Amino acid sequence: MPKVLISDQMDPQAAQIFKDRGVEVDVITGKTPEELKAMIGQYDGLAIRSSTKVTKEILDAATNLKVIGRAGIGVDNVDIPYASSKGVVVMNTPFGNSITTAEHAIALMFALARQLPEANAQTQAGKWPKNDFMGVEVTGKTLGLIGAGNIGSIVASRALGLKMKVVAFDPFLTPERAVEMGVEKADLDTLLARADFITLHTPLTDQTRNILSRENLAKTKKGVRIINCARGGLIDEVALKDALDSGHVAGAALDVFAVEPAKDSPLFGTPNFISTPHLGASTSEAQVNVALQVAEQLSDYLMTGGVTNALNMPSLSAEEAPKLKPYMALAEKLGSLVGQLAADDLDNIAIEVEGAAAELNIKPITGAVLSGFMRRYSDTVNMVNAPYLARERGLDVREVRHDREGDYHTLVRVTVNTSQGARSVAGTLFGNSAARLVEMFGIGVEAELEGHMLYIVNEDTPGFIGRVGTALGEAGINIGTFNLGRRSAGGEAVLLLSVDDAIPQNVLDTICKLPGVKRAKALKF
Structure with a gap:
């Protein structure tokens, strides 16, 4: 019975799915890296969220580990290249919290448009600052979508329902898919120049790191509002603060930061800045969905070989x-x-x-x-x-x-x-x-092709098979099967035979010296 460790807080239904599918499961959360390193060797699977860091040291200690499942999208906490080199499948659950994250981005867009957090704070402080907050409508505005994948497409759908125009930048977005989504495909510079709101929905890679750099922020329309519910590191946070201070950027809302947990971001305290503590996936529905999905995916892999949402090997359904x-x-x-x-x-x-x-x-x-x-x-x-x-x-x-x-x-x-x-x-x-x-x-x-075999290329001549059989018999090696093929009578032939035991080098040397042998090699399957 395969054994899985759930090392982060997860909906209890996940553990039940493992049990129902015939997988032994331990729920042990809150362990230090050293404690995890000491116990990980006994597990075939590891189910995590964002707290557990699967480093090279953890993977080296995980001598039986076959699969890691991340309940959520981001896998920044897993060393995927090293996991791949160790033969460990890394999966995520990219669809379980898609709607939740998309809705959070829309919520932050509205909060920016109407300055809701500051208006709420001042009202509850006993003030009535009705004339201090002049918002903007989203209807008719242009939303710049950086990343038009699963979550980005949901955001686009919601924005179109709000009667916004959507311009999308995504190198993988085909013209046909753009038409299907109802968005305009554009290059990044065009998007930056036209968008009234910009929202990011792309993974953090070498190509996307600081995609909103100081240079690119300067290319945006004056008064733009920026939302990031994707990954920290997509925006130069110091440059964004300067753009907010200058008024070039009218507002920004970040759910993610380059360093998390964010304790001293340069953006904190900046006017017209809204922050949330990585809440994109934080709804009860999403938490249940990703927990159930990761349990099902890991169970499929360990019990049937099915591979779903793997990041380092082809998918293979159950x-x-x-x-x-x-x-x-x-x-x-x-x-x-x-x-x-x-x-x-x-x-x-x-x-x-x-x-x-x-x-x-x-x-x-x-x-x-x-x-x-x-x-x-x-x-x-x-x-x-x-x-x-x-x-x-x-x-x-x-x-x-x-x-x-x-x-x-x-x-x-x-x-x-x-x-x-x-x-x-x-x-x-x-x-x-x-x-x-x-x-x-x-x-x-x-x-x-089974077990120990002997491969021989030889001249097709009378008596050859007998000579091979005699040589093996004298060495005490029993032949299981004999398989022959030749190009033409008297021409080059191939002999493949299975034997009960490995062929020692001295016996192989004897075979190579037999008349008619061109090549010979011992094989193992």
Whole structure:
């Protein structure tokens, strides 16, 4: 039974979902990094919110960890590259608090437009400052949307309902999607020049850090109002304070800060500035949603292999996983075969699928091929860290999907370019479940890739099989299966045989010296 640790405060229904799905769960919150480090080694999964910091040191101690689930969107508290290198899946729940965060952005926009916090404070202080607060309408104003993903699209929908015009900047926003959303796609400079309100809904990356820099704030329309419910670090906070003090920016509302918890932000005390303590996801509905989602996602992965909302590997639904499982087993063996046989330090690999395989999600198949192939470089490879290791080594990966019908109802082919030219292996499934090698370097050969095997390229001459059998018999090695293929009678042939035990080097040397042997190699699957 897999075991999961919930290390941050979470709705109790999450723990119940784990139990109902057959996953053992411990709820232990508030631990220091050292305490977490001491206990994490016993867990297969870790469910967190924003408090737990999953650092390199924690990951090094997490010797059994397979998956981390963040109940929420932001994963700044997880070292994703290092988790990937350790083979740990990192998931988030990007949709559970989308509406809540979008509504908070709209609420802050209204608060800025009508100066609600300061008006409330002065009224409750016994004043009646009716003439001191002159707001602005949002109707007819232009909303600049930086980031038009899931949350940004909800904000756009709400703004359009308020009869606002919406201009969106997002490098990934297609013209077709912009039309569907009812927004105008624009570059950043155009948005800055036209927007009456600007709201940010983009992750914090090297490209988006300080996207509202001092330079870009100067490009905004005088009197603009700015809202950030996304991530701290998207705005230069010192530059924003200066823009507020000068009156160029009429108001700003931040739910997130570059350093959290924010204790001494330069913006505090600035007129026309509103702040909230990272409340974007803080509604009872959102807290329940993200807790339930993270429990379901982690349970799916640990119990069925389903991958949902992963940040470092392709998604694989719980429904897809059983169908893809035999293909992934085949793909991993083909990748392993190529990796064991290729002598060169390869720089490219192609994965081709045809027939029934071409109708499936190819990403998990590619991941499985790389998982098998990259074992030539590391013995701690899995589907998560294999693509990471491949990129690290500069391996160019190509995926090809064929609509054509071939000799088999389904086929997966793996090809690499070596100093001797392109070399490929291909396999299929018998009965939609049993993996079989059907082609090897252009030679038809049917074989199961299991356990210890011996691969031989030889001249097709009478008596050769007998000589191999005799050599193995004299060494006390029992043959399980014998699989043969040849280009033509008397030409080059391939022999793949399974054996009960690993083949010692001295026996392999003897095989290599047999008449007719061109190459021989011991394999392990």
